[in-house]
Amino acid sequence: MNGAAAPVEEHEFVARKSANIILWAIVGFVLLALIWAALTEIDRSVRGQGTVVPSSKLQVVSNLEGGVVEEILVKAGEEVERGDILVRLSPTLSGADFGSSTAQISALQAKIARLDAEVRGVAPDYGNAPESQVAIERSLHAARMAELDSSQALGAARVNQAGRAVSEAQSLLEARRSTLAALEEELAMIRPLVETRVIPRVDLIKAENEANVARKEVESAEAALARARAGVAEARAEGSRLRSDWMRTSASELSQAQAELSAMQQQLPALSDRVDRTIIRSPVTGTVNRVLVTTVGGSVAAGNPIAEIVPSNDALYIEAMIRPQDIANVSLGQNALVEITAYSRTLYGVLNGTVTSISPDAVQNEQTGESFYTVEIQTNDELLDSAGTPLEIGPGMVANVNLLGEKRSVLSYIFTPITRLKDTAFRD
Incomplete structure (x- = not known):
């Protein structure tokens, strides 16, 4: 009987040993799983869906x-x-306005060249002005110079005439002074003879009268000489005045033409821009x-x-819709993974991006009635095919976005439902 009990005890021992091994294996696995869950961290993420839009829009x-x-x-x-x-x-209308203004500017430039030369007293330099306009200004310059020469010649003639009058007055004065000197000498000779009664007194009176007449004639000749000299000065002043008036007219026209040119040149860029547009x-x-x-x-x-x-070759942005309950976990500069649904994620991967804009208020979808926040994500790279060629991503393509937040351990995710249950337990 003892021999029969021994195999049974041995079998029970083996069974207990196997059970212990399985138990410890389970405990070890659970401990390892807890350690892994406590040490392993994953990104806390917010998911959303959006579309591709160009940064510069349409x-x-x-x-x-x-x-x-x-x-x-x-x-x-x-x-x-x-x-x-x-x-x-x-360009008919705008081109006509531009052409007219250009022609007016060329005409003003040629006119200014002529007037400037007249003011400075040099020959005009018309530069590259149109020949037709140069011909007009040359004709005007010739007429103006002829006018100046005529007035100068008239002034010179008046000066010469006044000079001749001075010469004549001087000659007359000298003759009358000579006559007066002779009469005074004769009078000086007569006086002693009258006093000695050699000749009658009437001869003295006659000589004195003639001397007085000669003196008045000398005075008249002196006055005539003064008038003649004043005439010379006046003729010269008149010549200078005529030249000054001529130059003043040119200077006034020059100033006016320069002002007109400045105004036209300020208008020309706008007219040119109209033609270009x-x-x-x-x-x-x-x-x-x-x-x-x-x-x-x-x-x-x-x-x-x-x-x-x-626009193409433009930085692409994703406008994603984020639920209001997730918006607290979204921030500017946050990293994101963008999956373009038109291209397989397993074959082409995802785009890396960054959150660049968050709408201040939630908006409501008129079709579904759901509220959401608009988050803008800028893509930082490209999707490549097997040959390394960038895939075309165009506006309107649908994208799934995954906004990466702070890292959390797997264990914290496991205990989150328990924590929420504890916070809400035993409440009405």
């Missing part, structure tokens, strides 16, 4: 003044480079979304849109 091209369509060079869907011509407007160019590199003018010869109102360009 570019609407218009013209400030409007005009008549002369040529349409693109159509919807075409790729364009920055500066490519989209539409030409007729008749050529409608793409402001960015991208794709033509719509061409809003379709008829050559049709008119475009001032400021009306002409074309729409979707």
Whole structure:
């Protein structure tokens, strides 16, 4: 009987030993799992969905003044480079204004060259002025110089005439002084003879009368000489005045022409810009979304849109929708993982991004009635195919975003439901 009990006891011992091994294995596994859960950290994340948008949005091209369509060079869907011509407007009106102003400026420059030369007394230098305008100014310059020469010649003639009058008055004065001297000498000889009664007194009276007449004639000749000399000075002053008036006229016209030129030159850039704006160019590199003018010869109102360009090669942004209960875990500069749903995550991976904008208020989706915050994420890299070529990511593509927050241990995630249960237990 003892021999039969021994195998049973041995079997029970083996069974207990196996149970202990399994128990300790389970305990060890649980301990290892707890240690792993306590030491392993994962990113706390906020998930959302959004769409790809270009950073510079849709570019609407218009013209400030409007005009008549002369040529349409693109159509919807075409790729364009920055500066490519989209539409030409007729430059007839703006070109006419610009051409007229340019012609007026050339005319004023030639006029200023002539007037400046007249003021400075040198030959005009017309530079590169149009020959037709130079011919006009040369004709005016010749007429003006002829006018000056005529007035100068008239002044010189008056000076010469006054000079001759001075010479004649001087000769007359000298003759009358000579006559007076002779009469005074004769009078000096007669007086002694009258006193000695050699000749009658009447001869003395006659000689004195003749001497008095001669003195008056000398005085008259002196006055005539003074008048003649004053005439010379007046003729010379008149000549100077005529030249001064001539130059003053040129100086006044020069000042006025310079003011007009300055005003015209200030207007010219605006007129040139109007002509340039008749050529409608793409402001960015991208794709033509719509061409809003379709008829050559049709008119475009001032400021009306002409074309729409979707920018390419532009930094892409994701506008993601985040639930209000998650917005507290979102901050500017937060890292994000962006999955473009059009491309397999397992094949092409995800984009790294950064939160650049958070809407201040929640908005409501009119279709679903759900509220959400708009978060803008800027992408920092590209998705590449197997050949290393960047994949095209365009506006409107759907994206799943994962906003990475602070790291938490796996153990904390396990105990979170228990903590919440404790906080809400035994409440009405």
